[in-house]
Amino acid sequence: MKKRNRMLALLLATTTVVCSITGCGNTETSDTGSSSHSSHHARTESHSGSTSSKETMSGKSENTAPSVGYIVGDAEAPATASSGLVTESAMDSGACYDTTCGGYDYGYYPYYEENTESYQKPEENGFSLAMANPLSTFAADVDTASYANVRRMIESGYAGGDIPAAAVRPEEFINYFSYDLNGPDRGEKFGVTTEVSVCPWNPDHQLLFVGVKAEDQLDGQIPESNLVFLIDVSGSMASSNKLDLLKTAFVDLVDNLEGDGTVSIVTYASEEKVVLDGARMSDKRAIKKAINSLSAGGATAGERGMEMAYEVARDNFIEGGNNRIIMATDGDLNVGISDPDELEKFIEQKKDDGIFLSVLGFGDGNYKDDRLERLADCGNGNYNYIDSQLEAKKVLVDQMSSTLVTVAKDVKFQIEFNPAMVNSFRLIGYENRQMEDVAFNDDSKDGGEIGSGHTVVALYEIVPAGSKDAIDLKYQNHTDEQKDVSDDYATVKIRYKEPDEDVSKLLTYVVDSSKFNETASENLAFAGLVAEFAMLLSDSDHIGNVTYDDIYCAYNELECCDIYRDEFAQLVWMVEKRG
Numbered sequence: 001m002k003k004r005n006r007m008l009a010l011l012l013a014t015t016t017v018v019c020s021i022t023g024c025g026n027t028e029t030s031d032t033g034s035s036s037h038s039s040h041h042a043r044t045e046s047h048s049g050s051t052s053s054k055e056t057m058s059g060k061s062e063n064t065a066p067s068v069g070y071i072v073g074d075a076e077a078p079a080t081a082s083s084g085l086v087t088e089s090a091m092d093s094g095a096c097y098d099t100t101c102g103g104y105d106y107g108y109y110p111y112y113e114e115n116t117e118s119y120q121k122p123e124e125n126g127f128s129l130a131m132a133n134p135l136s137t138f139a140a141d142v143d144t145a146s147y148a149n150v151r152r153m154i155e156s157g158y159a160g161g162d163i164p165a166a167a168v169r170p171e172e173f174i175n176y177f178s179y180d181l182n183g184p185d186r187g188e189k190f191g192v193t194t195e196v197s198v199c200p201w202n203p204d205h206q207l208l209f210v211g212v213k214a215e216d217q218l219d220g221q222i223p224e225s226n227l228v229f230l231i232d233v234s235g236s237m238a239s240s241n242k243l244d245l246l247k248t249a250f251v252d253l254v255d256n257l258e259g260d261g262t263v264s265i266v267t268y269a270s271e272e273k274v275v276l277d278g279a280r281m282s283d284k285r286a287i288k289k290a291i292n293s294l295s296a297g298g299a300t301a302g303e304r305g306m307e308m309a310y311e312v313a314r315d316n317f318i319e320g321g322n323n324r325i326i327m328a329t330d331g332d333l334n335v336g337i338s339d340p341d342e343l344e345k346f347i348e349q350k351k352d353d354g355i356f357l358s359v360l361g362f363g364d365g366n367y368k369d370d371r372l373e374r375l376a377d378c379g380n381g382n383y384n385y386i387d388s389q390l391e392a393k394k395v396l397v398d399q400m401s402s403t404l405v406t407v408a409k410d411v412k413f414q415i416e417f418n419p420a421m422v423n424s425f426r427l428i429g430y431e432n433r434q435m436e437d438v439a440f441n442d443d444s445k446d447g448g449e450i451g452s453g454h455t456v457v458a459l460y461e462i463v464p465a466g467s468k469d470a471i472d473l474k475y476q477n478h479t480d481e482q483k484d485v486s487d488d489y490a491t492v493k494i495r496y497k498e499p500d501e502d503v504s505k506l507l508t509y510v511v512d513s514s515k516f517n518e519t520a521s522e523n524l525a526f527a528g529l530v531a532e533f534a535m536l537l538s539d540s541d542h543i544g545n546v547t548y549d550d551i552y553c554a555y556n557e558l559e560c561c562d563i564y565r566d567e568f569a570q571l572v573w574m575v576e577k578r579g
Contacts (some may be wrong), residue, residue, distance in 0.1 A: 014571050088331050109158060116332075119166035120370035122431040127424040127463065130417040131473055138423065138446030139433040140411035140456050142402075143376065143384035144395075146172035147363055149369065150537065152387040154571050156364075159578040160548070167369060170429030170534035174457050177530065177564055179523045181213040181455055189215055189496060194511045196415050196462070196489055197520035200554070201535075201546045204467055208425075208460040208511065209524040210415070210492055214408060216453030218401045224260035225322040225404070227282070230309040232329035234269040236422065238296035241387070242363040249290050249360070254287050254396045261321065263287050264312045268305025269298035278316045295457060303346065313355045320500070322405050326387075327375070328360040331368030344559030347379040354500065356406050356449065357381030360395070365475045376433065380409060380449050402451035408496040410447035410504065413458065414440045416491045421513070423470035424463040426542070428531050442497060443504050447496070453490055459531055462489075487513040505515075522560040529555055533572055548576035 035441055114220050128136070132344040142148075153163050182191035191213045199205035225442040229250060237243040254263070265276040265287075276290045347357070357379035361372050376383035382403065384395045395403055412435065417425055427434075439445040450456065463469045520528065529551050535543040536551075555569045 018482050043387045045092050067129065089223070090496075091502060093385045098195055101281060108350075115365055117164075117167075117365065117367045118370050119164050119455045121166040121169060122434075123429070124538070124542075125426050125431055126541075127260050127426045127461075129424050129473070130422045130470060132417040134419065135414060135416045135437045136417070136460070137412065137414045137435045137437045138427065138458075139377075139435055139446070140176060141171055141377075141414065141430060141433050142448070142454045142456060143169075143172050143174040143373065143383040145369065145373065145383045147176040147392055148385040148387050149361070149367070151567075151571060152364065152385070154574055160537055160575040165538040168534050168538040169460070170430070170531055171433075172429075173534040174429065174459065174527050175455070177526070177568070179211055179455060179457060179527070180560075181211040181523070181571050183213055188506070188507070190494060190507060192492060192507075193523070194492065194509065194515050195521055195524050196511065196516045197432075197524050198518065200462055200520075200525075201542075201544045205468055206462040206464055206516075207520070207528055208462055208489065208497070209521075209527060210413075210457045210458045211235045212413075212494065214450045214452065214454045216401065218405060218452045221258060221452050222401055222405050223322050224259060224318055224516065225257075225324065226264075226313060226316045226318045227261065227281075227322075227404070228264045228309050228316075228325045229258075230305060230327040231265065231267050232269070232305075232327075233267045233294050233296050234299060234332070235297050235544065236330055236332045236366055237363070239363060242330055243296045245386065245389065245392070246360075246362055247294060248389055249386055251288050252389070252393060253396040253400070254284055254291070256400065257281050257284075261318065262316050264316060265290050265292060266305060266309045266312055268308075269296070269437065271298075272305045272308045274308065277312060289555050306347070306350075310350050310353065310355060314353060317354070320354075323354055324356045324358060324404055326360065326404075328362060329372070330363040330366060330524055331361060331370075331372040332366045335378050344374050344378045347375055351378070351380045351446075355380075356541055358398070358403060359383045361385040364579070372564075373432065377448075378446070380406070380446075382449065383406075402454045405452045406449045406499050407452045407454075408450045410443070410445075411456075411494065412440050412445075412447040412452050413456075413498040414493040414495070415458075415460070416493070417462075418486055418490060419465065420486060421465055422462050423465045423467065425460050428459040429534070430458065430459060442494070443497070450463060450496075457527055459527055489513070489515065494571045496560050522558060525554075525558060526560060526565065528569065533568070537575075545569060552576060557560075 010545075047226045069520075146167060150163055150167060150173075153167075179193075180191045184191040193211040193213075195209040196206055199207040207502070226306040231246065231250075233243065237246070257263075259281065261281045262275070263276065263281055264278055267273050267275055275294070276287065279286055281287075281291075306325075306327070309327070313323055313325055351357075357376060359372050359376040359379075360380050361367065361369065361383070362385075373383055374436045375381075384403070386393075386395065414437070433448065435445065435447075462470075489511045492509045492511060494509075495504045496507075497504045517524075530544050532543065532551050534540075536546065536548060552569060555565075555572070
């Protein structure tokens with residue numbers, strides 16, 4: 001109850017701040033750098049509206065309804081809200097979203113216009129029998145774009161059923177948050193934290209938590225760096241939550257860059273252009289002037305822009321340094337290569353030059369998440385979505401060394417389950433990062449990249465051996481002599497390469513019965529709630545009877561909280577109230 005009251009107070013404060021800043025008729029970007037929870041909520045001047053989705057057999061999802069505007073009116077008049085008509089009198093009415101009254105009073109209502117956002121995700125992982133197939137193999141993934149993008153949708157007025165299921169990647173929801181994980185031992189690349197407890201959405205099952213934390217010897221600083229900002233300045237970027245926000249984000253990054261190195265800027269629209277080539281990182285005035293001079297217009301020739309960015313990065317290459325391209329775009333490529341498969345082939349040809357790639361997504365309405373995720377995955381990089389100055393600060397300033405400095409590349413995980421303890425299992429999320437089991441030991445097969453101090457969390461839903469849901473294999477011999485008598489749940493294997501090496505190293509950790517806790521730790525309990533939220537939003541086949549209200553109430557029982565976790569609870573609350 002105490003935590004619920006705190007949440008309501010935070011929600012009321014948010015409403016007061018937004019109303020006082022904007023008059024509730026228009027929203028403005030607000031970022032004071034405060035750590036208060038309410039600072040998340042006047043994110044941009046342009047927001048997305050409700051959307052319905054259609055999904056093809058391939059799992060690709062495109063929004064069919066739209067974005068970018070609001071109508072203000074009474075909650076009891078949905079016909080007016082969906083009409084798409086915004087009158088001056090309505091916009092001047094001063095009505096605002098009342099978060100304390102249990103729903104909309106006088107609030108923002110999305111109106112409909114064309115929306116061409118695109119998302120793609122394979123079918124949800126199902127259960128595998130440990131006796132028949134004990135291995136689960138996947139590439140590391142530290143991306144968080146899916147959570148930030150879905151947050152943008154919810155804060156813009158989307159109901160839960162309006163969010164495209166393919167936009168929801170559970171692993172990116174889970175990995176958006178920080179956890180209390182073991183750091184690496186001296187001389188080790190990773191620290192590993194494991195735990196098993198009761199599965200919150202199915203008490204007959206169990207939940208395995210695997211948390212990995214990379215070494216962080218940089219203390220938030222970055223080594224000598226060759227950074228190339230690859231910036232989309234096409235006409236589709238001409239809005240406040242795209243190029244304007246992008247420029248603010250990059251200026252903030254430049255202000256906080258310390259140490260030696262160079263910064264270059266390549267832009268692309270109808271043509272590509274080198275705006276800045278190898279400027280000293282210390283010459284912040286010149287770099288910021290170049291950023292602030294950018295304006296949007298023209299088509300989107302992303303292929304040639306990427307080609308030029310790699311050329312500039314090679315020209316300024318620093319041996320033993322941090323060489324990285326930071327691509328910022330809405331992903332709406334319409335000149336040159338635009339097909340995701342062709343983009344993947346193109347970028348894979350570039351990744352062996354010792355140049356890493358970070359992808360930052362911006363905007364709505366025409367956002368191409370499917371293209372940007374694949375660019376980052378196949379280009380030795382990471383992928384974040386920037387919906388506010390606060391998120392830009394989190395990704396590019398607070399987590400600068402994690403975002404910009406790779407400490408391990410081609411990171412792969414392989415978990416081997418013990419059939420004596422685990423009848424079947426399923427990995428929650430990571431559908432886009434699944435690998436063939438034999439690829440784990442094959443150094444020619446690409447994995448994922450992990451930055452300095454980065455954490456990766458994976459959750460498995462487990463059907464325990466002997467439980468009522470366990471499947472017995474009739475033709476398997478179950479004599480005691482042949483059964484594995486170990487009480488280990490699983491063995492976790494991690495294979496990785498040093499950033500400048502081509503031969504992998506192997507680490508192994510055992511998850512034994514001592515890792516089982518009847519009452520889940522704060523780590524596992526919170527990660528489980530985030531997984532439930534993602535599963536509900538994506539209409540998972542495995543979520544059972546869990547509701548948004550269940551998640552919100554369970555969160556209020558936890559003691560671990562920060563502004564990002566409290567914001568998560570608020571998003572759950574908002575979706576629950578919209579039905």
